[in-house]
Amino acid sequence: MKKPVFLLLAVIAMAVSCKDKNPKKYLPESIGAINSVAVIMDNDLWKGEVGDKVREHFAAPVLGLSWEEPIFTLNHMPISVFTGTLRHTRSILFVEKDTLSIAHIKTDVYATPQKVGVIKGRTDDEIIKNLDAKADLMISAFKELEIKEAQKRFLRSLNQEGVLEKKFGVSMSIPSAYKVGKQEDNFVWIDRQIPKGSLNIIAYTMPGDSFKNDSTRVKDIVRMRDSIGQEYIPGPDVPGKTTYMVTEKAFAPYTFPAKISGKDAIEVKGIWEMKNYPMAGPYITYIIDDKEHNRKMVVEGFTFAPATEKRDYMFELEAILRSIKFDVPKNTK
Template sequence: MKQAGTLFLLFSLALLSCKDGKNQNYLPTSVGAINSMVVVIDNELWKGNVGDSIRSHFAAPVVGMPMDEPLFTIDQIAPKFFTGSVRNTRSILYVVEDSLNLAHIKSDMYASPQRVGVIKGTTKAEVIENIDAEADEIIAAFKDMEIEAAQKRFNRSLNKETELQDKFGVKLKIPSIYKVGKQEDNFVWIDREIQKGTANIVVYEMPANSFDSDSTLVKDIVAMRDSIGAKYIPGPDVTGKITHMRTEPAFAPYVYPVEIAGLKGVEVRGLWDIKNYPMAGPFLTYILNDKVNNRKLVLEGFVFAPATQKRNDLFELEAILKTLKIESLAK
């Protein structure tokens, strides 16, 4: 009898496990435009200081852009309307004045992939305090998910060109709409047309001992970008003038620590322009310390699209660069 009871218990657990697995599989695919989110919050809170706090974090201007563009495009909805397909939104922030004081992130509650930031407080002041304390973590979770979602879309049709592998021993998942436009011994330029302009990727390498001084790091990064621009990225022909890409001299770039594909380095965000010609736009550069190959590997994305929003185009370039894989060097 004891053995039969044990078998019955195991059988019951197996059924429950299968049931749970089916429930997880039945989660619908999440929806939402890139870098968009839904804020579920009472209308009164949204119009007051609580809403102001949310907007100050989640709609803050993206760093290094020529015009103000928010981190996320926000749609606000009252809790009573948070039903049906709206629950399948990829990024959700649920904010409520409640009997509890807490803040956390939940995954795949109504759809997959999905992140739901939940912020509660017993008073408006507590709600705002929790927003201020947890916003950075929630933003990072939303952004990581957006990056992964974009990278999955790339797999539908990938560029098969091998120049990056042949010259630098690296691979990137690049959509097939991008094409190699220029290549030299230490430089590959890949681009595609976008609305009113182009989205661009350049890859090159620097000596391993580059950027050894923290005190001159920003200055050295600007010097590197300007020298590469002068050598490889010319501007339009202007009689009697030299034109080429450079770092916009009026604005110092922003520099942050980063790690990609196991390589530590820095992320650089700022503005580029064309010397002696009215062209400009945002750039994103990763300078990675590749000790195995005795070099600094440089990956950069930049956008040219005058008088249009560029946030999502630069974000796509970021997602591409973060697919980096180091392969064996062919050279």
């Protein structure tokens, strides 16, 4: 055998041998209902001040809903039963009294994708201090994971109508249950029926220099939503009255800075209502600064589901809106 060939075979054999000695760790796929968190902590902690603090942070009310619903559904279990497939839960909060005082997030410990928030302390007060310090970070990590999981599930069956590509050069991962209900030159309305109402997505654009004035931003956003509602979103027919969607007047909407598809955006949450008719529900709007096209791309999701919990409906809409992609080739069909 020639020497170069012998050396090549030796290198391959060594590589295979090293690979066998350090096999890649296999992790099962994570499981769990959307917006649920497994809370692993002793019963005594769960029933006391530490448990109260966990619920204060991780079961806080979702902003912008008609009535109070928690950010996450918390599934408590003591450490002794946290075995087997329970460890494959997607979002986990591990709280323990220990000789260490730590608070951090681990990724893909028992399954993938997975986030595990770890809070430890030597006393109840120390654990509570660590919870206060890291809860917001952990909530953000859990929510981002849940958004990605929802978007992954959408991919099983997507709407193929292509109206957003044609109108605006953008795309979103919209489940096939949603159908285009209305489209105008600068407006698209897509919805799906649910047992007691509907989930709705609308999209339109505004001039690129809109909402520059911070002092009037909220009023400008409300004015924009109300004008769009009046022009495109009528309510039921009422003799002698004009009905259309407006922003609920009693409370100002919540606004937050956001990043959507790598672009600066404003996130808006609040309640819509029908002018001259008793209908209302929550909405979430993203006003995205699309500088490349000198426009604000506006996408909104709103729910009509009377006497029904709406957290998961609104989360579905948020996950859809956050999937937006720009500069998609226009569908000319």
